[in-house]
Amino acid sequence: xxxxxxxxxxxxxxxxxxxxxxxxxxxxxxxxxxxxxxxxxxxxxxxxxxxxxxxxxxxxxxxxxxxxxxxxxxxxxxxxxxxxxxxxxxxxxxxxxxxxxxxxxxxxxxxxxxxxxxxxxxxxxxxxxxxxxxxxxxxxxxxxxxxxxxxxxxxxxxxxxxx
Amino acid sequence: xxxxxxxxxxxxxxxxxxxxxxxxxxxxxxxxxxxxxxxxxxxxxxxxxxxxxxxxxxxxxxxxxxxxxxxxxxxxxxxxxxxxxxxxxxxxxxxxxxxxxxxxxxxxxxxxxxxxxxxxxxxxxxxxxxxxxxxxxxxxxxxxxxxxxxxxxxxxxxxxxxxxxxxxxxxxxxxxxxxxxxxxxxxxxxxxxxxxxxxxxxxxxxxxxxxxxxxxxxxxxxxxxxxxxxxxxxxxxxxxxxxxxxxxxxxxxxxxxxxxxxxxxxxxxxxxxxxxxxxxxxxxxxxxxxxxxxxxxxxxxxxxxxxxxxxxxxxxxxxxxxxxxxxxxxxxxxxxxxxxxxxxxxxxxxxxxxxxxxxxxxxxxxxxxxxxxxxxxxxxxxxxxxxxxxxxxxxxxxxxxxxxxxxxxxxxxxxxxxxxxxxxxxxxxxxxxxxxxxxxxxxxxxxxxxxxxxxxxxxxxxxxxxxxxxxxxxxxxxxxxxxxxxxxxxxxxxxxxxxxxxxxxxxxxxxxxxxxxxxxxxxxxxxxxxxxxxxxxxxxxxxxxxxxxxxxxxxxxxxxxxxxxxxxxxxxxxxxxxxxxxxxxxxxxxxxxxxxxxxxxxxxxxxxxxxxxxxxxxxxxxxxxxxxxxxxxxxxxxxxxxxxxxxxxxxxxxxxxxxxxxxxxxxxxxxxxxxxxxxxxxxxxxxxxxxxxxxxxxxxxxxxxxxxxxxxxxxxxxxxxxx
Numbered sequence: 001x002x003x004x005x006x007x008x009x010x011x012x013x014x015x016x017x018x019x020x021x022x023x024x025x026x027x028x029x030x031x032x033x034x035x036x037x038x039x040x041x042x043x044x045x046x047x048x049x050x051x052x053x054x055x056x057x058x059x060x061x062x063x064x065x066x067x068x069x070x071x072x073x074x075x076x077x078x079x080x081x082x083x084x085x086x087x088x089x090x091x092x093x094x095x096x097x098x099x100x101x102x103x104x105x106x107x108x109x110x111x112x113x114x115x116x117x118x119x120x121x122x123x124x125x126x127x128x129x130x131x132x133x134x135x136x137x138x139x140x141x142x143x144x145x146x147x148x149x150x151x152x153x154x155x156x157x158x159x160x161x162x163x
Numbered sequence: 164x165x166x167x168x169x170x171x172x173x174x175x176x177x178x179x180x181x182x183x184x185x186x187x188x189x190x191x192x193x194x195x196x197x198x199x200x201x202x203x204x205x206x207x208x209x210x211x212x213x214x215x216x217x218x219x220x221x222x223x224x225x226x227x228x229x230x231x232x233x234x235x236x237x238x239x240x241x242x243x244x245x246x247x248x249x250x251x252x253x254x255x256x257x258x259x260x261x262x263x264x265x266x267x268x269x270x271x272x273x274x275x276x277x278x279x280x281x282x283x284x285x286x287x288x289x290x291x292x293x294x295x296x297x298x299x300x301x302x303x304x305x306x307x308x309x310x311x312x313x314x315x316x317x318x319x320x321x322x323x324x325x326x327x328x329x330x331x332x333x334x335x336x337x338x339x340x341x342x343x344x345x346x347x348x349x350x351x352x353x354x355x356x357x358x359x360x361x362x363x364x365x366x367x368x369x370x371x372x373x374x375x376x377x378x379x380x381x382x383x384x385x386x387x388x389x390x391x392x393x394x395x396x397x398x399x400x401x402x403x404x405x406x407x408x409x410x411x412x413x414x415x416x417x418x419x420x421x422x423x424x425x426x427x428x429x430x431x432x433x434x435x436x437x438x439x440x441x442x443x444x445x446x447x448x449x450x451x452x453x454x455x456x457x458x459x460x461x462x463x464x465x466x467x468x469x470x471x472x473x474x475x476x477x478x479x480x481x482x483x484x485x486x487x488x489x490x491x492x493x494x495x496x497x498x499x500x501x502x503x504x505x506x507x508x509x510x511x512x513x514x515x516x517x518x519x520x521x522x523x524x525x526x527x528x529x530x531x532x533x534x535x536x537x538x539x540x541x542x543x544x545x546x547x548x549x550x551x552x553x554x555x556x557x558x559x560x561x562x563x564x565x566x567x568x569x570x571x572x573x574x575x576x577x578x579x580x581x582x583x584x585x586x587x588x589x590x591x592x593x594x595x596x597x598x599x600x601x602x603x604x605x606x607x608x609x610x611x612x613x614x615x616x617x618x619x620x621x622x623x624x625x626x627x628x629x630x631x632x633x634x635x636x637x638x639x640x641x642x643x644x645x646x647x648x649x650x651x652x653x654x655x656x657x658x659x660x661x662x663x664x665x666x667x668x669x670x671x672x673x674x675x676x677x678x679x680x681x682x683x684x685x686x687x688x689x690x691x692x693x694x695x696x697x698x699x700x701x702x703x704x705x706x707x708x709x710x711x712x713x714x715x716x717x718x719x720x721x722x723x724x725x726x727x728x729x730x731x732x733x734x735x736x737x738x739x740x741x742x743x744x745x746x747x748x749x750x751x752x753x754x755x756x757x758x759x760x761x762x763x764x765x766x767x768x769x770x771x772x773x774x775x776x777x778x779x780x781x782x783x784x785x786x787x788x789x790x791x792x793x794x795x796x797x798x799x800x801x802x803x804x805x806x807x808x809x810x811x812x813x814x815x816x817x818x819x820x821x822x823x824x825x826x827x828x829x830x831x832x833x834x835x836x837x838x839x840x841x842x843x844x845x846x847x848x849x850x851x852x853x854x855x856x857x858x859x860x861x862x863x864x865x866x867x868x869x870x871x872x873x874x875x876x877x878x879x880x881x882x883x884x885x886x
């Protein structure tokens with residue numbers, strides 16, 4: 001089947017009941033998406049399927065058929081001169097110096113990016129609830145909340161600049 | 164040992180220990196600075212040697228820290244693991260300070276074991292305190308050697324030169340320049356000074372003390388950073404290893420069964436003590452492993468109550484680790500207050516399970532692993548595959564959390580055994596239940612405290628008895644435990660820091676059937692929970708404010724002054740004593756660990772038996788803060804992980820096995836329950852001390868003390884629950 005990941009078509013000849021996580025990591029080499037628990041609880045493996053935050057560790061390859069998969073590697077954009085333009089969520093996580101070990105951060109940032117797609121101006125409680133989906137053992141929750149709020153601001157600024 | 168005399172932490176290098184080894188590196192000329200391991204030899208190893216233990220490996224291969232490239236950038240190779248604690252950034256700040264370059268000119272890399280052999284693990288918050296002075300001295304010496312070479316080439320005196328960002332220029336003619344990158348190729352003629360140059364006074368620091376952004380984050384936020392689980396090597400296969408269900412489980416018979424004929428299987432290993440499969444994909448390896456015929460001896464089927472009973476004050480051998488005055492006699496005068504506290508076993512729960520890749524060849528082996536102890540891992544791998552240590556290279560990569568458990572050697576050793584059998588590189592990367600149920604956990608603890616109070620609220624005597632499962636002993640060689648008597652890991656944080664005329668602290672140790680060991684802070688959290696809860700109980704008994712009660716028991720010395728400042732700063736910031744929302748209350752606790760003072764004040768409410776921590780205000784005094792934002796981040800992290808341990812976490816044993824195996828049965832604190840945290844950093848020109856663990860000490864007591872203030876109920880057992 002053909003798998004669309006970060007705008008790139010990949011031909012994969014894997015069994016449709018393989019888990020999306022291992023196809024992404026072990027076949028396509030996209031190791032930005034992490035394994036944490038294997039039961040869809042910790043959120044480290046969160047990717048977007050057609051923009052919806054999805055646990056790759058419990059998602060079958062067949063469920064991604066015909067859908068657009070987005071991973072952390074596809075969050076930034078490449079500018080005209082080949083430079084990397086960070087997504088507002090990445091910029092905000094950098095600005096707030098959020099990550100420590102960073103194993104969960106792919107899941108955190110993909111969850112935050114999906115939230116802002118759906119709700120560009122989340123309030124503090126909406127941020128808390130959305131980010132509740134992803135564990136962080138290093139204990140950066142407090143900074144994550146600050147960074148998501150900042151990302152919403154950054155995204156708003158760039159929208160108003162474009163307008 | 165060459166450095167067995169003299170002060171430990173501020174040691175200066177002498178010429179013998181400070182050989183510069185020159186050579187041509189892969190990416191250009193490099194200075195290999197052989198530190199001779201002496202300054203690297205941190206507390207634990209020094210201490211092992213003083214105790215008559217086996218000498219550590221100090222004659223490791225040339226230790227090359229710096230590599231100066233022609234474009235005037237510097238590669239800094241570090242033997243310390245970056246597991247999220249930010250040490251690669253703070254060590255780079257220390258090196259850049261005396262090298263007189265900007266952090267942006269420096270690339271920080273994990274050193275492999277061929278380049279640098281750190282004889283101890285990245286642990287016990289010892290990285291900064293252990294490397295601060297040596298790294299400053301190495302960098303300063305390298306800088307002065309470069310200055311002499313620049314002066315020679317420009318026909319000038321060293322004092323005629325300006326230096327900025329790795330470029331020397333003549334004061335009289337700034338167009339006359341030499342860069343570090345240009346000068347470095349002449350390194351062969353240099354002669355080392357007898358002593359390292361004088362170091363800058365901290366008042367002149369421009370990089371140390373700044374909250375500079377972490378050097379590892381750009382790669383981490385884009386998904387480019389490589390962790391142990393992420394390593395990919397050409398031709399790599401996937402391994403799955405059989406593991407016992409029970410704590411004492413042992414493989415007694417292994418037969419390949421139908422495993423070899425399963426799809427994708429390359430190799431099946433059915434040894435007497437080890438069974439595993441190598442296959443083309445991860446799933447194929449695990450599926451085939453299920454087809455092996457394995458017979459296990461489950462061992463004794465231990466139950467939780469049996470384990471808990473073994474860890475009790477009075478069980479086994481007690482060792483007195485602190486004694487002042489005559490506590491026995493003094494306890495008989497005044498008013499007696501007694502209390503006891505327990506903490507459970509706990510899991511490290513880093514989110515990256517143990518993982519490694521090994522490529523074993525007949526004459527040379529390479530291993531990539533997320534490890535806290537690369538040097539120890541090299542020996543373990545060599546032994547497992549029958550090679551010499553110098554045939555094995557460990558490439559440490561980023562750790563997805565460690566918290567003490569990533570000295571676990573199994574993933575790498577197993578990958579090496581499987582790779583040796585298959586003749587191909589093999590990855591072993593554990594599933595969550597494998598990681599959870601087959602390694603060591605934080606030991607359970609039992610603390611009993613007794614004190615007598617005078618009529619005006621002074622503590623006349625305090626007797627602290629701390630019982631724990633083993634922490635450090637399982638990892639010490641042979642007879643070390645017998646020589647030491649008490650397990651320093653278990654009694655970390657158990658000695659009393661207050662000024663009390665009569666004190667006794669006794670450590671009791673139990674070896675449990677469940678393997679126990681290091682967990683962030685070691686015994687610090689359990690012991691501080693007991694002591695700081697008890698201080699609150701004493702304050703209540705004396706009918707005094709808990710802040711006031713602590714302030715009147717501070718020692719009359721520099722440490723006591725620092726503690727007092729930290730307490731008062733935290734109290735002011737948290738508005739101690741001011742009105743709070745209905746049902747909210749504050750709780751206070753203080754800790755002193757590895758030279759760092761932390762005070763934490765938790766704002767808590769209790770509704771329908773549910774404890775909620777709304778906010779934590781903390782003060783951290785690590786002496787000199789190399790990177791204040793890093794100090795804040797570690798304080799926030801310790802507080803959050805500590806609240807998870809305080810409210811939720813408990814490993815239980817049932818029928819010989821750990822009951823939980825994944826996060827559905829062992830939930831961690833989630834974002835919505837995590838408090839806002841405000842951290843104030845008190846930085847001075849004192850020697851910097853560690854930050855990775857000290858702030859985890861006070862938080863359970865701060866929460867329990869707030870629960871008492873809110874409800875009048877004293878909870879003395881973690882996780883905190885109402886009966």
